[in-house]
Amino acid sequence: AQSVAQPEDQVNVAEGNPLTVKCTYSVSGNPYLFWYVQYPNRGLQFLLKYITGDNLVKGSYGFEAEFNKSQTSFHLKKPSALVSDSALYFCAVRDWGGGNKLTFGTGTQLKVEL
Amino acid sequence: DADVTQTPRNRITKTGKRIMLECSQTKGHDRMYWYRQDPGLGLRLIYYSFDVKDINKGEISDGYSVSRQAQAKFSLSLESAIPNQTALYFCATSDLKGGFGGELFFGEGSRLTVL
Numbered sequence: 607a608q609s610v611a612q613p614e615d616q617v618n619v620a621e622g623n624p625l626t627v628k629c630t631y632s633v634s635g636n637p638y639l640f641w642y643v644q645y646p647n648r649g650l651q652f653l654l655k656y657i658t659g660d661n662l663v664k665g666s667y668g669f670e671a672e673f674n675k676s677q678t679s680f681h682l683k684k685p686s687a688l689v690s691d692s693a694l695y696f697c698a699v700r701d702w703g704g705g706n707k708l709t710f711g712t713g714t715q716l717k718v719e720l
Numbered sequence: 721d722a723d724v725t726q727t728p729r730n731r732i733t734k735t736g737k738r739i740m741l742e743c744s745q746t747k748g749h750d751r752m753y754w755y756r757q758d759p760g761l762g763l764r765l766i767y768y769s770f771d772v773k774d775i776n777k778g779e780i781s782d783g784y785s786v787s788r789q790a791q792a793k794f795s796l797s798l799e800s801a802i803p804n805q806t807a808l809y810f811c812a813t814s815d816l817k818g819g820f821g822g823e824l825f826f827g828e829g830s831r832l833t834v835l
Binding site: 615638640642647648649650651652655657696700707708709710711712713 | 724753755760761762763764765768778810812820821823824825826827828829
């Protein structure tokens with residue numbers, strides 16, 4: 607079975623500082639990994655994905671994520687955080703157990719303060 | 721207009737009532753999904769459909785049913801609502817052409833409260 611773990615319920619960072627939101631995964635088969643963001647009272651929006659190729663993946667709004675196979679991690683990063691980045695972030699992995707489904711982590715609340 | 725539209729956006733109901741949440745999409749995608757979001761639990765898959773004749777249970781389908789009335793419409797029903805079905809429900813779509821790497825496109829969510 608596939609699973610992802612987001613070990614931090616909340617991450618606090620000052621505006622202008624780099625941010626990291628952690629994700630580790632467990633999968634049988636090739637790891638197809640995704641990050642989504644949810645702003646208050648909104649649906650989830652796709653940020654980026656890793657399918658194959660370069661371990662550093664760039665996505666929307668200046669976010670990037672680093673795939674590390676040996677550590678089974680896919681951490682989300684941004685060099686300089688903005689207050690507007692404050693949101694709930696979800697890591698997800700493709701479920702190879704049948705059907706084209708995603709298994710989501712429990713989410714990490716990012717709070718960027720002035 | 722939103723590509724994935726959910727109605728109602730908010731609903732308060734009583735235990736034992738039948739509730740239907742509706743989802744329609746203009747993206748032309750074949751695949752549609754219903755997820756449930758609970759604080760601290762993330763999103764969990766209730767049902768998914770890869771076309772009008774293909775309906776599949778997800779990890780938490782008990783107490784729910786679905787109907788794929790057309791390629792663009794996918795409804796979720798709670799036949800007899802109970803308080804632990806209080807949650808935020810999301811409909812999502814994905815494109816068959818995206819293959820296994822295709823991303824999901826989400827609606828704005830339907831907040832259901834069962835008293």
